[in-house]
Amino acid sequence: MSPTTLINLILAILIFTIAVAGGLVLAYERSCRAVFWSIIFALILPVPYLLPTLFPAVANSYYPLTLLFATALLIPAFLYNPKQKKFAPKTPLQQHDERATMFSRRELVPGSKNFEVYYTAHPEHLTPDTTWRKKPGLLNPKSVFYHPVSFAAAEASFQTISKLSTFIKGSKNKNQQKLPPRELTHFIKKWIKKQGMADVGITQMQNYHYYHTKGRGKTYNQPVTPRYKNGIAFTVEMDEAFITAAPKGSAVMESAEKYLKSGVPAVQLAAFLRELGYEAQAHIDGNYEVVCPLVARDAGLGQIGRMGLLMTPKQGPRVRIAVVTTNAPLETDSISSLAYSMNEFCTYCKKCAIVCPGQSIPFHARKMQDGVLRWKINAESCFTYWQTAGTDCGRCMAVCPYAHADNFLHNSIRYGIRHSKIFRRIAVVLDDLFYGKRPSSKSMPSWIPSIKV
Ligand code: SF4
Ligand code: SF4
Structure with a gap:
């Protein structure tokens, strides 16, 4: 031979x-x-x-x-892996108003003063919000995907998270421990990962990370003061088997559970930093003063993709995020190099937009939105679908090629997407071939009792 x-x-x-x-x-x-x-x-x-x-x-x-x-x-x-200008990451210039988020608008009670004031200022939101207000609602027994067990599990997680809200802030210890930033940073990262978090990063806080006005609960209408120097962001992975069944009940069960799983170390870490003598505040489900995906992005954990969620290198959008802001001296990370490749890949892919039952995800390339080049989903139609389905849907997350399991095979493909222009083109085609252009929703994990309603 x-x-x-x-x-x-x-x-x-x-x-x-x-x-x-x-x-x-x-x-x-x-x-x-x-x-x-x-x-x-x-x-x-x-x-x-x-x-x-x-x-x-x-x-x-x-x-x-x-x-x-x-x-x-x-x-x-x-x-060949050029960094093309048109796929460069962009930074928002203006602060968001939490009162404009769907969760804040959901809390507005028709006839209340806040309701009147909000819709007088934003008449364009009244018609879409009237539409979703007529739907059954999240975790409602009349919703399309009502499933008593998974919905009850989700409700249990949300109820538990709500108990954490009293721990998000607190007074700091008067005796401050002076620790070298490098050592403190190293300790925090190790500790957070030891608690099962997928990734952790730190960024210097900017004004655009903060909402300018609070929009939920008792703090509604209160201005947010950007008073912390650093933001520690971390992600927790959501189980693929639960998410690929989206929009069924397992998706909201998993989503709620991971809000809780990331919320506990967040309040714990904030308490730890206060104990060391530094101001610190946790930002967890229902208690945000910051836009978590933006903090996580700048902390090097990923980039924000077509579906408007943080896309991480190993789990894609299949994560939940929590943030702790603090004045403790810490070493910061740089923004992820995922940006160019992911913006390019999302430009070709569009799978989330194809499957979205709310037709909420744009098919077009990034456009100028609120002064920054990005994709912007239609939050109203997405939320209308949630209110109909009874879950937080997650179909976009379930089908995303970045969201495949965190294993050697899929990590190699994600590596190829990140480092090769030609591979990005091929990977879009291969994902369609291997999983279909419109992957169907899988069954919920078999150990969740299937109850006929
Ligand atoms: S499904 Fe495709 S287009 Fe949508 S976020 Fe994921 S990679 Fe981007
Ligand atoms: S959660 Fe569902 S409705 Fe909302 S953008 Fe994703 S796929 Fe569309």
């Missing part, structure tokens, strides 16, 4: 092994369609490299050398 034929044979075995290994991972994930395509790839892709071994006439021609040359040419093509 000539050296060129031998190299071709080795490549054939390598490609076959990778395709089979990928197929096994996908079989473990119970993705039947993806397994089918892995088998097809395992059978077809090695064929050109096997021909010289199978047919002496081919081995004696220029074919083996030409094939190796063509394969080698693919390497620089795959390494």
Whole structure:
């Protein structure tokens, strides 16, 4: 066997092994369609490299050398990864008003003073808000996906989170411990990860991280004072098996549970910093003074994608975020290098927009919105769907190619998306092939009792 034929044979075995290994991972994930395509790839892709071994006439021609040359040419093509200006990350210039968020608007009681004042100032919100107010509502027994057990589990998580609100702030210890920023930062990151958080980062707080006015609960209408120097953001992964069943009950059960799971270390960390003698405040579900995805983005945890959520390198949007703001001296992180590749990938992908039952996600490229180039979802139509479904939907999150399981196979693909322009194009096509352009919603995990209502 000539050296060129031998190299071709080795490549054939390598490609076959990778395709089979990928197929096994996908079989473990119970993705039947993806397994089918892995088998097809395992059978077809090695064929050109096997021909010289199978047919002496081919081995004696220029074919083996030409094939190796063509394969080698693919390497620089795959390494090409320009940072195109049109995909550059952009920073918002203005502060948001929490009163304009859907959760704040949901708390407005028709006939109340706050209701009248809000809709007088924002008459454009009255018609869409009247529409969703007529729907059954989140976790409501009359909603489309009502499921007593998962809804009760979600409600239990939300009730528990609400008990945490008294711990978000507090007075600091008068005796301040002077710790070197590097050591304190290292300790915080290790401790947060030890508590099961997926990732943690720190950024210097900017005005645009803060809402300018509070919009929820007893603090409604209160101005927010940007008074903290640093923001510690962390993410917790949401279980893929629960989210891929979105918009069924398991999605809201998981979402609520992870609000709680990230909320506990947040209030704990804020208390720890106050105990050391530094001002600190936790920002957890229902108690935000900051826009968590923006803080997390600037803390290097990811970028904000087409669906308007933080997209992280390993779990994509399948995370929940909590933030602790503090005046403790800490070392900050830089913004994630995910930005260019993700903005480009989202420009091609559009899968979340295709499946969105509320037709809330735009199909167009990034546009100027509120003074910044970005995608902006239609929050009203999204929330109307939530109020109808009874869950926080999550279909966009479930189908996102970035949201596949955190394992070697999918991390390799996410790595390829991040580091190769050509791979970004290919990955969009492959994801459609392996999972479908409109992946269907999976069943809820089997241990959740299926109760007929
Ligand atoms: S589904 Fe596609 S377009 Fe939507 S956020 Fe994910 S990668 Fe971007
Ligand atoms: S949560 Fe559902 S309705 Fe809202 S943007 Fe995502 S897919 Fe659309």
